[in-house]
Amino acid sequence: MRNLTRRGFIAAGSALSYARILGANDRLRVGLVGAGGRGTYVARYAKEFGNADIAAFADIYQPRIDKAKQELNANGDAHRDFRELLNRKDIDAVIIGSPDHWHVPMTVAAVAAGKDVYVEKPLTHSVEEGRTVIDAVRKSGRIVQVGYQQRSYPHMAQARDLIQDGRIGTITQVLTWWNQNYMNREEPRIDVSKLEWQQFLGNACPREFDPWRYSQWRWFWDYGNGTLTDLFSHWIDTVHWIMGDSVPTEARGQGSRFLIPWYECPDTVSVELIYPKNFQVSYVSTMVTGMEDGGILFRGTEGTLRLTRPFIEVYPEKGVDDKRTHVRQPTLTVDAKREGTIDHVLNWMDCIKTRKQPNAPVESSVDAANAAHWGNEAIRSGHAITTPPADGAWLPLFNGRDLDGWIQDTPGLWSVRDGMIVGKHTGLKWNDFLRTKDTYEDFELALEFRLLNGEGNSGVQFRSVNDLQPHELFGYQADIGQQYWGCLYDESRRRKILAQAPAPAIERLDKNGWHTYVVKALGNHITITLDGMRTVDYTETERGILNRGLIALQVHAGPGIEVWFRNIRIKELV
Structure with a gap:
């Protein structure tokens, strides 16, 4: 206790005060948050193999609650808001099977309420969320297991021992792959009258209901991040665990939507990561065929180890080749005994009683998610990404006093008043700009603006010439x-x-009020966040588009207009 700050002590004490102290023979009372396919699957194992009482259910879609109750506990209580479930003192732990963008908010809320947590992977929806969830879990003292079940397969633990004991020599290359078939374009059937769409969106940008976004959320950037977080993060977590190296130094990637344009995320990708211990990891994946499913190949100087969920095989460097395939005869084959999620759930339940660290804690799970996020950023930006990024500091573009560092199109049209840049005219036949003297390539730009009376048109130029x-x-x-x-x-x-x-995001704006823009440009990838809502997530695909240029403020031609800007600052990304 001496190492806890007062705030940390209060936070930990508050969480513990809600938690029931479990004895060795006590039955765990579990709430299921997100009663879709995966959440129900995990809860089924907690009940069947761990004798858990699945006592309550929370989901935004009533048919899913009904189906989960029918399978797991017909007498369980149902909640449409997960916070109601977390407030219950009779629930010891929760299984979170929500879309990715809800994982961190729900986990943070759950541990604050004194609940132990099993949360599906990926733990985070962005790199920025990692620190938030690690700090929250550490302060709470709760047990949090992330759904990287490879760490609980006995044959995968055996593969780890073989590699760390040097059985296949020095490893310089790890190949990973995962293929699935998502070519079905039949529109999902959702009874919207039984769905809480706004709760599904959460902190994502408001928009009209879309059955694809709801049912196939993994393939839309606001809620998931495609194959890298859905599938690759499983394998890269396994590689980190086996190789003892979890933060790459560089990420490169390519990805395209060749045949599934109704999703936002690419259907075919390749990614390469370089690690400090002198090995590379590659991942190839397509969502247009399920041929070969998924696996990992560790290539070493003394042999190669193939690792999949069903089995491992070890091939010696010096051995007998198959004349047709040139693959050597394996000297060791080990099959999986059962589905690893069973043992992963049991490990979590055991740790709840012993208070030991689970097999897949939040720290390593953040590293796995980060590798996937950086891979996606490499794909979308078209850049090699140095990891973790060493970004520059935030610097002001406007000193609050005068227009030093800026060039005016029309002197007198732009002025400084009360710490603001003011653009004003009573009628113009042409657009007018206030331009920076310097140019910028990769950056985050943040500013506040107000369009007086919400009338007219303005804008913020970037990468402009x-x-x-x-x-x-x-x-x-x-x-x-x-x-x-x-x-x-x-x-x-x-x-x-x-x-x-x-449109729903814009409808809620006070057109006469102050607003914030955050513009991020990294290679080909551009995002625009308006008042905390990411309204644009765009990847430039046209060749020859300039990626460096001026920043400028605009007043548009037409009737009179007055627009104010303040707190303009930039952080260059390197």
């Missing part, structure tokens, strides 16, 4: 005003909206 015509720039613009709030527009180049903000 001067046109030959006066009062013109061409490049990307985070648009402001009219029907364009939160949109990405290509000013004077392609002259079109590249990404439209969802």
Whole structure:
């Protein structure tokens, strides 16, 4: 206790005060949060093999609650809001099987309520969430197991021992793959009258109901991150565990939507990660065929080890080749005894009683998710990503006093007032810009703005260059005003909206109020966040588009307009 701060002591004490002290023979009372296929699957094993009482259910879709109750406990209580379940003092632990963007918020809320947690992978939906969940779990003292069940397969533990004992020599390359078939384009049937769509969205950008986004959320950036977090994160966690190296130094990748354009995430990818212990990991995956499923191949100087969920095989470097395949005869084959999720759930339940560290704790699970996130960023940016990124510091672009560092198109149209840049005209036949002297390539740009009375049109240019015509720039613009709030527009180049903000997100805005923009540009990947809502998540696919240029503020041609900007700052990404 001496090492706890007062705040940490209070937080830990608060969580413990809600927790029931379990004896060796006490039956664990579990709540299921997210009663879809995977959540129910895990809960079934907790009941069947661990004798858990699945006492309560929380889900936003009533048919899923009904189905889970029928299978697991017809008398269990049902909740449409997971917070109601967490507030119950008679629930010892929860299984979280929600979409990815809910994993950290639900886990943080659960441990704060004194619950032990089994949460599906990936633990995080972004790199930034990692520190949040690690700190919350450590302060709470709760047991949190993440659904990387490979760590609980006995034959995978045996593979780890073989590799760490040097059985296949020095490993320089690890090949991983996972293929599935998502070619079915039949639209999902969802009874919207029984669905809490706004609760599904959570902190994601508001938008109209979409059956694909709800039922296939893994393939939309607001809720999942495609094959890398869904599948690859399983394998990379296994590689980290076996190799004893969990933070890569570099990530490269390619990905495309070749045949499944109705999803946002790529259907075919390849990623390569480099690690400090001098080995590389590659991942290839396609969602257009299930041929060969998934697996890992560790290539060493003395042999090769193939690892899958059903088995391991060891092939010696010096051995007898099959004349047709050139694959050597295995000297060791070990089959899995049963599905690893069973032992993973039992490990979690045992740790709840012993208070020991579970097989897949939050720290290693954050590392696995980060590797997947960096792989996605490499794919979307088209850049090699140095990991972890060593970003620059936030620097002001506006000093709050004058227009030093900026170039005016029309002197007198732009001014400084009360710590704000003010753009104002009473009627113009052309657009007008206030431009930075410096150019920027990869960055995060943050600012606040207000369009007075919500009238007219303005915008924030970035990666823009001067046109030959006066009062013109061409490049990307985070648009402001009219029907364009939160949109990405290509000013004077392609002259079109590249990404439209969802209408429900714009409808809630106070058009006359202050708002915030955060624009992130990294290689080909551009995001725009308006008042905390990510309204644009765009990957540039057209060749030859400039990725470096000016930042500029715009007042649009037309009737009179007044727009204010303040707290303009930038962080360059390196």
